[in-house]
Amino acid sequence: MSEQRWLVGLNAVASALRNDAGRISEVLLLETRKDRRAQELLELVASHRIPLRRLSRGELDRRFPNLKHQGAAAGYRAPAPLTEDALIERVAATTDPLVLVLDHLEDPRNFGACLRTAEAAGVTAVVYPRDRAVDLTPAARKAAAGAAERLALVRVTNLARTLKRLKANGVWVVGADAQAPTTIYELRLGGPLAVVVGG
Numbered sequence: 001m002s003e004q005r006w007l008v009g010l011n012a013v014a015s016a017l018r019n020d021a022g023r024i025s026e027v028l029l030l031e032t033r034k035d036r037r038a039q040e041l042l043e044l045v046a047s048h049r050i051p052l053r054r055l056s057r058g059e060l061d062r063r064f065p066n067l068k069h070q071g072a073a074a075g076y077r078a079p080a081p082l083t084e085d086a087l088i089e090r091v092a093a094t095t096d097p098l099v100l101v102l103d104h105l106e107d108p109r110n111f112g113a114c115l116r117t118a119e120a121a122g123v124t125a126v127v128y129p130r131d132r133a134v135d136l137t138p139a140a141r142k143a144a145a146g147a148a149e150r151l152a153l154v155r156v157t158n159l160a161r162t163l164k165r166l167k168a169n170g171v172w173v174v175g176a177d178a179q180a181p182t183t184i185y186e187l188r189l190g191g192p193l194a195v196v197v198g199g
Contacts, residue, residue, distance in 0.1 A: 001122040005138065006073055007074045009068065012070075012145055013041060013073065015147075018076070019149060020149050023078070026052070026075045027045050027073070028052070028073040030071030031056055031057055033072075054113065064197055082152055082154045084154065088166075091124065091125070096191055098196065100125075101194055103193075104129060104133045111143070112145070115148050118145070125152040128154070131157070136153070163194065163196070168198070176196065
């Protein structure tokens with residue numbers, strides 16, 4: 001079941017329009033924005049026949065306080081995260097899967113940055129906990145710059161159980177630690193792998 005969320009920021013809205021337009025219910029655009037990027041958004045909105053509303057900066061600021069919306073937002077029916085069982089199926093069906101496990105991140109911008117990096121690294125899925133961690137908020141989606149809509153996301157109740165299941169399915173688990181004597185760049189990492197990054 002999908003849930004209505006808001007995407008804010010030019011990159012997040014443009015990415016959703018290019019890759020997942022069927023989930024967008026409407027687009028809000030700053031009425032005075034007439035630059036090249038705004039024109040690209042207008043063309044994408046028109047090509048998908050998505051309702052568009054032009055709003056003043058004050059209206060957008062009131063709707064999205066404390067977010068740098070860049071004059072663009074979209075109503076988005078986010079797909080439900082994958083289940084733990086679906087993660088195991090995806091891992092089993094992938095040659096040398098790479099899973100990113102986010103252990104209790106609290107800052108939405110860090111969460112979004114991790115998603116952006118995960119997409120660039122070709123991650124198979126991103127796992128994050130249901131409790132005591134940030135959810136996929138508009139700020140996290142903006143920081144992800146569209147990666148949140150393109151990645152396989154798995155929200156789990158028990159990270160330890162999920163890691164045990166991954167190990168039981170042949171996935172090596174590596175934990176990142178700021179105090180470790182060896183950097184990730186000095187290690188030879190390959191094969192089925194899950195990298196755990198803590199908050």
